[in-house]
Structure formats: C-alpha cells, structure tokens
Amino acid sequence: MSLVNLLDLLPSEMESLVESLGAPRYRGRQLAGWIFGKGVTDLGAMSDLPKDLRQALAERCAVDLPEVERITPSQDASRKLVLRLADGSRLQSVLMPDDDRLTLCVSTQVGCGFGCAFCLTGTMGLGRNLSPGEIVGQVLVARRLLEPGLRITHVVYMGMGEPLANYAATVKSLRILTDPHGFGFSPRRITVSTVGLVAGIEKLARENLRVNLAISLHATTDEIRDQLMPVNKAFDLEALLAACRRFPLPVRQRITFEYVLLDGVNDGPEDARRLVRLLRGMRAKINLIPFNDWEGSSFRRPALQKILAFQAILLEHGITATLRWSKGEDIGAACGQLKESVSVRRGRAAAELTAP
Numbered sequence: 001m002s003l004v005n006l007l008d009l010l011p012s013e014m015e016s017l018v019e020s021l022g023a024p025r026y027r028g029r030q031l032a033g034w035i036f037g038k039g040v041t042d043l044g045a046m047s048d049l050p051k052d053l054r055q056a057l058a059e060r061c062a063v064d065l066p067e068v069e070r071i072t073p074s075q076d077a078s079r080k081l082v083l084r085l086a087d088g089s090r091l092q093s094v095l096m097p098d099d100d101r102l103t104l105c106v107s108t109q110v111g112c113g114f115g116c117a118f119c120l121t122g123t124m125g126l127g128r129n130l131s132p133g134e135i136v137g138q139v140l141v142a143r144r145l146l147e148p149g150l151r152i153t154h155v156v157y158m159g160m161g162e163p164l165a166n167y168a169a170t171v172k173s174l175r176i177l178t179d180p181h182g183f184g185f186s187p188r189r190i191t192v193s194t195v196g197l198v199a200g201i202e203k204l205a206r207e208n209l210r211v212n213l214a215i216s217l218h219a220t221t222d223e224i225r226d227q228l229m230p231v232n233k234a235f236d237l238e239a240l241l242a243a244c245r246r247f248p249l250p251v252r253q254r255i256t257f258e259y260v261l262l263d264g265v266n267d268g269p270e271d272a273r274r275l276v277r278l279l280r281g282m283r284a285k286i287n288l289i290p291f292n293d294w295e296g297s298s299f300r301r302p303a304l305q306k307i308l309a310f311q312a313i314l315l316e317h318g319i320t321a322t323l324r325w326s327k328g329e330d331i332g333a334a335c336g337q338l339k340e341s342v343s344v345r346r347g348r349a350a351a352e353l354t355a356p
C-alpha cells in the first residue's frame with residue numbers, strides 16, 4: 001500500500017484523516033501546525049499528538065520532501081536549489097533576497113511543454129506535472145535552508161513549467177500556502193504567472209483565491225507572439241487581454257505583464273506604443289526583463305539605451321514599468337534559464353498539456 005504524502009493534504013483534509021482514525025478533528029489542525037507551521041516532518045517528534053494516533057498515521061502516511069541535490073549561490077545573493085523527487089526527476093527553485101523581501105520562485109512541472117522560443121526551460125519538454133505536495137515541499141525545503149531570523153515573504157509561481165497547465169495541483173498548493181492552518185501566507189504575497197491559458201485564467205478567477213496574476217506577454221502583435229510563444233496560436237492577444245480585463249482584482253491590486261526585451265524583435269518604440277494601447281484602461285503594471293542569454297539561443301539582449309527608451313515611452317503614458325534585472329543570471333537561475341535533465345517518462349506530455 002502506498003503511503004499518503006501529508007504534504008498533499010489541506011489542513012481540513014488532515015482533520016478528516018485523523019477523524020477517520022478515531023481522533024478529534026482538532027488533532028488534524030495540530031498535525032498541520034507541526035508540518036506547515038514548524039516544518040517538522042517526523043511524525044514521532046509531534047509530541048502533543050497521542051502516541052496511538054502517531055502510530056496510526058505512520059502506518060498510512062509519510063511526509064515526502066524533495067531532496068536537496070545542489071545549492072548554487074549567485075553573486076547577487078540569490079540561490080538556485082536543485083531538488084530531486086522520489087522518482088529521480090529534478091526541479092529547481094530559486095531563493096531571491098531583495099531588501100526586506102525574500103522571494104521563493106517555485107516550479108509546478110518538471111520541464112515545460114510550451115516551447116517559448118526565448119526560454120531554456122522550454123527546450124526540455126515536459127517531464128511531468130508536480131503534485132501539490134511537491135510544490136509546497138519546495139517552500140518547506142527552502143525554509144529549512146534559511147539563516148535564523150530570515151523567512152520567506154513572497155512566493156512566485158514562475159519556475160519550471162506552466163502553473164495553469166497543472167491546474168488542480170497548482171490551486172491546491174495555493175490553498176495550502178494561504179490556509180491559516182497551512183503556511184498562512186497572505187494571498188497578496190503570492191503571484192501565479194501564466195503563459196496565457198485563457199481557460200485557466202477564467203477558472204482561476206472563479207476560485208476566490210485573491211492571489212496576484214502575472215501574464216507572460218512578451219509581444220504586442222499576434223504575428224510576433226505566434227513566433228515567440230506557440231500558445232498564442234490557441235489563445236491570441238485579443239482573447240488573452242479580454243480574459244485579463246474580466247479577472248476580478250482586489251482593491252489596489254494590478255495584473256503584472258512580463259515583457260522580455262529581445263533585441264530587434266519586440267523592443268522598438270512602436271512596440272512600446274502598441275503596448276500602451278493594448279493595456280489602456282487596465283489596472284496593470286509591466287515588468288521589463290532584459291533577455292538573459294543562454295548558450296544556443298538566437299536572441300540577444302538589447303543595448304541599455306534601447307531598454308531605457310522602451311521604458312521611457314511606457315512611463316510617459318502613465319504606465320508603471322519596472323526594469324527587472326533578473327536575479328541569479330550567473331548561475332542559470334534567472335527568468336527563462338532554468339533547466340535540468342528530464343529523467344521521467346515523456347509519454348504523458350501531450351495529455352497533460354491540454355488547457356484546463
């Protein structure tokens with residue numbers, strides 16, 4: 001009998017689990033507090049749970065954390081974590097300190113099947129989807145590596161994979177992270193980034209999760225976006241932006257549009273002006289990401305002058321546009337640079353890629 005990974009369960013499901021074992025429901029909240037709150041994974045060490053309950057749990061459950069295979073520190077103080085899963089496949093998470101923030105970038109899939117032309121992860125293909133426990137497990141593992149006094153303040157779903165293509169696990173992991181008896185993160189401190197799966201965005205809008213949404217936009221015409229991001233052939237700019245306009249935003253929250261600047265491709269003044277027109281009337285902000293080179297890529301980072309000119313046009317039109325010099329560029333941990341060998345079966349890729 002395979003053991004249930006407790007990291008896959010919501011605190012309410014832990015309550016039901018202990019109830020099924022004859023214990024009162026509040027014991028489930030205690031169990032969740034040990035695991036998500038204190039990061040304790042040894043059932044035997046959960047001293048305020050009755051011994052017979054711990055025994056019954058140990059017969060049915062385990063806490064399966066990804067193993068840390070490698071930690072690569074960057075000169076900018078970010079750290080890339082290479083994690084190994086039970087089936088031998090690997091994924092990456094990145095810890096990124098920035099002033100009083102400490103952001104963890106998590107993966108939702110092993111590899112990615114979307115094949116964006118500028119993205120190294122996209123060259124891996126899709127290995128498999130992660131389970132909710134494998135997603136929240138990245139937070140637990142990263143938290144264990146922190147120096148005393150430090151804590152993860154923000155979580156971004158921008159690592160390997162497309163979160164909305166692994167919809168159910170992504171949403172469950174978000175519920176575990178934001179549950180007061182789970183990790184207790186404020187939803188405002190969590191951002192889900194999508195390549196633009198319209199059906200997934202609309203479904204997410206109905207979940208009442210109140211997390212931030214980020215869209216990988218990267219182009220202002222369908223012609224260029226088709227070339228950069230094959231997903232645009234299924235969900236074009238008009239459909240994507242219409243879904244964004246309908247997305248319910250809590251007060252003072254805005255949708256973030258990620259825009260990687262590629263020399264001679266999407267970085268001209270006419271692109272910037274089109275971007276202004278596309279986002280008119282929307283509560284939006286733009287993150288401009290100068291391309292992070294990787295070996296074998298045909299794209300180049302634009303000259304600084306061009307980058308600043310692009311930003312200036314957006315600012316002149318009253319659009320918040322921040323330049324994001326990616327963290328961890330020197331260690332291959334920057335946006336679009338995450339890659340590990342995929343060591344699991346690829347056969348499931350096509351089925352798992354269908355939009356939610």
Ligand code: SF4
Pocket residue numbers: 112113114115116119120121122123159160161162195216336
């Ligand atoms: S940018 Fe995101 S969706 Fe596109 S290939 Fe890379 S990881 Fe996948």
